[in-house]
Amino acid sequence: VQLQASGGGLVQAGGSLRVSCAxxxxxxxxxxxxxxRQAPGKEREFVAxxxxxxxxxxxxxxxxxxxxxxxxxxxxxxxxxxNRLKPEDTAVYYCAAGSGIILSSIRSESQYRYxxxxxxVTVSS
Numbered sequence: 001v002q003l004q005a006s007g008g009g010l011v012q013a014g015g016s017l018r019v020s021c022a023x024x025x026x027x028x029x030x031x032x033x034x035x036x037r038q039a040p041g042k043e044r045e046f047v048a049x050x051x052x053x054x055x056x057x058x059x060x061x062x063x064x065x066x067x068x069x070x071x072x073x074x075x076x077x078x079x080x081x082x083n084r085l086k087p088e089d090t091a092v093y094y095c096a097a098g099s100g101i102i103l104s105s106i107r108s109e110s111q112y113r114y115x116x117x118x119x120x121v122t123v124s125s
């Protein structure tokens with residue numbers, strides 16, 4: 001499974017951005033997909049995840065109510081819609097995919113086998 005993240009950019013605080021994760025891999029639809037981010041000088045952190053069916057989603061407390069993750073398995077894409085962005089959301093955003101991830105570990109990056117290259121999101125104050 002090869003992942004390609006896109007859609008990052010520069011936006012003012014309070015604005016919106018959408019980042020997408022695309023793949024040509026056939027197994028994508030059976031994988032949990034997560035978004036992680038890494039700000040300068042900080043460790044990579046969990047942002048959101050969505051199960052293979054799209055029926056269950058999970059969010060970090062810091063983005064809950066502002067970000068929405070969704071997927072279209074027919075198009076092999078997962079989208080992270082980011083609203084009411086804050087300067088502290090500035091980071092490189094990575095999508096990742098994994099299978100067989102239990103709920104208690106869904107926020108752990110070690111559970112995701114496949115990773116995209118990352119896309120920069122910058123929120124100005």
